[in-house]
Amino acid sequence: xxxxxxxxxxxxxxxxxxxxxxxxxxxxxxxxxxxxxxxxxxxxxxxxxxxxxxxxxxxxxxxxxxxxxxxxxxxxxxxxxxxxxxxxxxxxxxxxxxxxxxxxxxxxxxxxxxxxxxxxxxxxxxxxxxxxxxxxxxxxxxxxxxxxxxxxxxxxxxxxxxxxxxxxxxxxxxxxxxxxxxxxxxxxxxxxxxxxxxxxxxxxxxxxxxx
Numbered sequence: 379x380x381x382x383x384x385x386x387x388x389x390x391x392x393x394x395x396x397x398x399x400x401x402x403x404x405x406x407x408x409x410x411x412x413x414x415x416x417x418x419x420x421x422x423x424x425x426x427x428x429x430x431x432x433x434x435x436x437x438x439x440x441x442x443x444x445x446x447x448x449x450x451x452x453x454x455x456x457x458x459x460x461x462x463x464x465x466x467x468x469x470x471x472x473x474x475x476x477x478x479x480x481x482x483x484x485x486x487x488x489x490x491x492x493x494x495x496x497x498x499x500x501x502x503x504x505x506x507x508x509x510x511x512x513x514x515x516x517x518x519x520x521x522x523x524x525x526x527x528x529x530x531x532x533x534x535x536x537x538x539x540x541x542x543x544x545x546x547x548x549x550x551x552x553x554x555x556x557x558x559x560x561x562x563x564x565x566x567x568x569x570x571x572x573x574x575x576x577x578x579x580x581x582x583x584x585x586x587x588x589x
Contacts, residue, residue, distance in 0.1 A: 395477040397517035402470035409463040423447035
């Protein structure tokens with residue numbers, strides 16, 4: 379789709395920048411999960427070694443357990459290095475930074491000129507080289523959904539502001555759900571009829587007689 383207006387370019391840059399940040403967020407989560415697993419297995423290996431030495435356990439299982447856990451830790455560290463999390467995250471951040479700078483220039487422009495188009499095309503090339511096509515499809519879909527929800531929320535927000543300024547918003551609609559529950563409980567408490575003291579004494583006396 380050709381982007382020939384400044385609004386289209388801004389929206390496209392914003393969605394592609396968010397797609398890169400979503401990809402970086404997913405990679406960071408995966409990297410953190412792997413690092414946590416390595417730390418936990420390393421601690422378990424050290425604990426097993428300490429227990430074996432402290433209790434002077436010489437069984438074959440206790441001898442092999444630290445070796446097995448150390449091998450698992452080394453394998454996971456090699457797989458992390460193979461997946462190259464750090465370099466990929468750095469690529470995502472650099473690309474997102476370039477798109478952010480281009481978006482800032484687009485926001486400062488009122489019309490599309492040759493200089494802005496050159497930087498916009500460079501930003502498109504950057505995201506196309508940073509993300510594989512299947513990743514770009516998934517991350518852009520999520521970024522578009524997030525942007526639509528944000529804009530919908532902003533529309534509802536400014537609509538309520540206009541209603542408040544025009545004194546069209548009722549007091550009940552401005553209350554949150556928790557405030558409404560508290561307000562209703564107060565009304566229920568106030569609606570309870572008062573209990574007469576003579577009735578209370580009569581109920582107590584009847585209870586003592588039954589005992």
